[in-house]
Amino acid sequence: MKTLFELIKYAKPFRVSFILSVLSALAGISLSLAVPVLIGRGVDCAAGRDSVDFVSLKRVCIELVCVILLSAFFQWLMSYCSNKLSYKTVKLLRNEVFAKLNRLSLGYIDSKSPGDIINSVTTDIDVVAMGLLQGFTQVLSGIVTILGTLIFMFLINPYIALAVVLLTPLSLFMASFIAKRAHKKYTQQAKLRGKLTGYACEMIDGAGVVKAFGRENETQKQYEEMNLEWEKVGVMAHFYSAMTNPMTRFVNALIYGLVAVFGGVLVIGGTITVGALASFLAYCSQYTKPFNEISAVIAEFQNAISSAQRVFNLLSEPEEESDEALPELENVRGEVKLQNVCFSYDKNDFIKDLSFTAMPGQTVALVGPTGCGKTTLINLLMRFYDSKGGVITLDGHDITSVTRNSLRGQFAMVLQDTWLFSGTIYENIAYGKPQADRSEVIAAAKRAYAHSFISRLPGGYDTIINESNDNLSQGQKQLICIARVMLMDPPILLLDEATSSIDTRTELKIQKAFAQLLEGRTSFIVAHRLSTIKNADTILVMQDGKIVERGTHTELLEHGGLYKKLYESQFAVY
């Protein structure tokens, strides 16, 4: 229920559409319900040979045409308004969710699978709109149809109407009896289906491994077993759910027959006319239809509610604190200082009491085994995460006392997994400085050693990068990322060196480009390459979130600790 109110909040700007759609649903359906009555009257006018009342018939026909046209118009207006209502609400909700994504903490985004979030933005919101908003009009029109039909039936003849009402529960009972059984089978089936899909996904993803170990037959056998299991349950699930329609139609037909018989008897008795009987029969055939529709909509409703909950949960996640009131950080020289910084991703301490200072222009290399906290340090400096204790300062300013955007603007960041968005190479380089002119972009690319390969591409700087970036090698993508930060020219550099998958020639270029970047900047480098490590002003050797050794390459080798071990292990003879 709470979810529903929350949704209504988003639909509020379109309340005119909403009210109009409800009103036109009421009008359209009531008018369409009057049609059988009028047809019945028309039939009455044509009682038999030489006794046709043409005057009344003409009036009935004119009334019919008016009612039909008006009803059609209102039916159209209803769809038109509810389309507008639901699609515009979806649009608002989507924009809201996307804006939210931009304000969410990195902790949340890192912890969720991107597939789930994308699903919320696309499918979930669609399900909500179709299920709740359009479902609402459907339920409404269903209820109006049922009530309207009942009223008309009672007006024509209360006795037959009563008989119909008494028989209705039979149809409902039948439907719910089947639905319950079908539901059980369906949940069972959904489970088996999920299992099978999961298995197929995994095996297709790992097809290389399946082949390399010659396991094709075993996987096929297992797949077929699961598939067979599903087939057995699936047939019954499909059959049960397919039973609903014939069974309710059967009950309908029974009611129809009864009305025909008793109506006929009543006509003979003179209680009602033939036309009235005709209208009754027409009502009977449409009376139970809304019951089926409503039960279908209710199933969709439940689905939509769980989707809506996912969307609203996302919207209520904590955000990065607002920093609008804080001053901007300007004219930075690049002195970075960490004092007793602590951090943890969960309850266990991860980084403990970390302190060091990097002077402007210095190169600091971070070395250590995987999972020692090197990447976390970058997260803290950029304020992707906030430290849980201690202070980080930049030129003496606490980094939490300035706006995030101005802080991040001081850093050039090149990460191991290069990120390019779908667009041209030019747009990707100019990403951080859209006002840059073409010559600036080209100059940046030249300094990043990217110009020569870009010019050789068929589209040059206007080459469009595919979604999967298939047309560029990993190293080339890295060079474009370097060109991007070259164009920005910020005072501090954060670098996560790529380890493998880059060919030698590009590798040399990247190194030269990095050397260009390092010049005159305070640099933090998560280092894998020996040359970088050796030339660094300070090497921080990290282990389990702590700095265990610090110094220059020569100092650390003389010291004979973890660094020496790490360094020498590379030359171990096997």
Added chain:
Amino acid sequence: MKKYFSLYKKQFILGPAFKLCEAILELFVPLVVARIIDRGIAQADRAYIFKMGGVLFALAFFGVVFALICQYCAAVAQQGVGTQLRNDLFRKINSFSEKELSRFGTASLTTRITNDITQIQSAVAMLIRLVFRSPFLIAGSLIMAVALDRKMSIIFIVSAVIVSLILYLILSKSIPLYKKIQAKLDRLSGIVKDNLSGVRVVRAFAKTDYETERFEESNEELTRRNIRAGNLSALLNPLTFAILNSAIVLILHFGAINVNVGRLTQGQVLAFTNYMTQILLSIIVFSNVIVIFTKAGASVARVKEVLETNASVTDDGAEDFTPDFTKPAVSFNNVSFSFEGSEEKVLDGISFEILSGQTVGIIGGTGSGKSTVVNLIMRSFDAESGEIKIFGEDVGKYRFSSLRKFLHTVPQKNTLFSGTIRENLLFGNPEASDAELESAVKTAQAEEFVRKLSDGLDHVINTDSKNLSGGQRQRLCIARALVGDPKILILDDSFSALDFATDARLRKALSEDRSDRTVIIVSQRVNTVKNADNIIVINEGKISAQGTHGELFGSSGVYREICLSQLSESEVAAE
């Protein structure tokens, strides 16, 4: 697709047949009602009315029995065709070699085996349940109308034609619109995906406003198209409603004229209006069927494309035999290879020999062709020209199953499957003993972390194995390849997630494990291959040099260049 129909021939014939019987019964209902009015009521014959009531009940009863038989046939055929298709598709995908897999892409193959087959299944059910019924009801109602009165039936024919025309116009306009909407939706989720994977870059460059604008623009376009398509479909119901009810007005008008001259009875006029309503309902059902069928048509094409693709590498013509394991493990003689449609040769006339028991390093940049060498040894691809021999026999002579028994690889991507660690390790040899598993884990330097797990080898790995780090996954992949004691072990860039120290320990353990094993190490890291018996340097599809580290550093320019990009002069010399 024919094959699947013939498997369920019985259902495909019986289902629609029973549905037709039900429809015929349904067509009689208005006639019976007309009789009640024209004879029972007109002659005040109550007994006749009750008799006709009995007929109506019988019609309803047999109708529901026929319908249920039809629904059962539909359920069996629907699920059966789906199961068969899935099995066949899965088998086909299993038979694909690297080339076909990369042509389709795993994501697309997964969609085909799930969503597309589900679409086909619902189309099969529709085919049995509705495809014959609706046209039959429409035609039947028309025929009944013609039989009742030929002149009056003109109204039927004209209105049916008009409604069909409207249906055609609206559907032919809206179906392409829905395709465009799908494309817009894909674009929208593309933007969200970009933003999630690049969240650090977007925020580092303070570009959230720009991204929001990009998203909102694309969202606006999607909304506009959705509303347009929605409004188009919104016309359908009111229009058909208006036309068919107007036809009923005409029936009343002309019917009354005919009743007046005695050509028609009151009950027959009523029957006409009933048939008109039946036509209206059937046409609406039929339009839904058309929409489902267009969707299914696309799915059928996508599934067919996979089923009709044949694996480019097969083991037809292979024999069962045990090779002489003392002969050279791998030899390439003037082997060339290029990808289809590409002029450029990935491998260009390369020749080398790896002796049994040797450890050989293959080094080169990305795109140099070194991974292709591995793929050719494993027969993921077949060479274009030249000869590849494994233990002295042509690689094509081996059955895949026997080749893969003595040749194990560790792939670049650390793929593990959901299940316990033990199940994963048993992948290469399901009969391996626990002692064998433990020794493999130890050699792969995974013993320490596996022991730390509370349930050891029975520890459950999640889908995507997110509960293990990259290095842990890589070591388990290496252990998996060691189980079953392969004669040849290929490590294809398998140390990338390991730190230098573990890398070194692992290589040491490998060399101590079995001295008669042939080990092929493919890498970018000089350190990893430095101590191999022989190093093959591949550059732009050709072997630029081979020899030991010491020999190559002096003689090969390319090798020297690679070394110097990773090591300093003194480190290169350190042995």
